[in-house]
Amino acid sequence: MNRLTAFFIATLMALGTSLAHARDLNADEARKLQDAGTILSFEKLNAAALAEHPGATLTDTELDEEYGKYIYQVDLRDTKGIEWDLELDATNGKVLKNHQDT
Structure with a gap:
């Protein structure tokens, strides 16, 4: 196996590992988390994001x-037409990221 192939395989393995730790939740899962107070x-x-x-x-x-x-990931468009990406901790509404979309 040459170095390029080894690098490619290592990169794919690293991406697979990181992707395994993040997943989108569907509406039913989200509703259950809200109902449980989680x-x-x-x-x-949304109000916390819009307050920014x-x-x-x-x-x-x-x-x-x-x-x-x-x-909770939110995309916003402000009154000047600028797009913003925000991330909030869904358990408490704390803004974790707030940056202009490029």
Whole structure:
């Protein structure tokens, strides 16, 4: 096996390992987590995201489980048309990332 092949295999293995720790949750899973009080309601999470950029509109949302934590990902478009990517801790609404989409 040459070095390039070995590097390619190692890269694929590393990607597979990291992808195994993050997954999108479906609506039923999210509803169960909300009902159990494990995560905040989507209304509260959306409000927390919108508070970061008053007047913005939500363009996309997604709930993921990453390394045992629930992360709510939000895409916003502000009043100037600038797109923002936010990540919130779905259990408490704390903003983890807030950066302009490039």
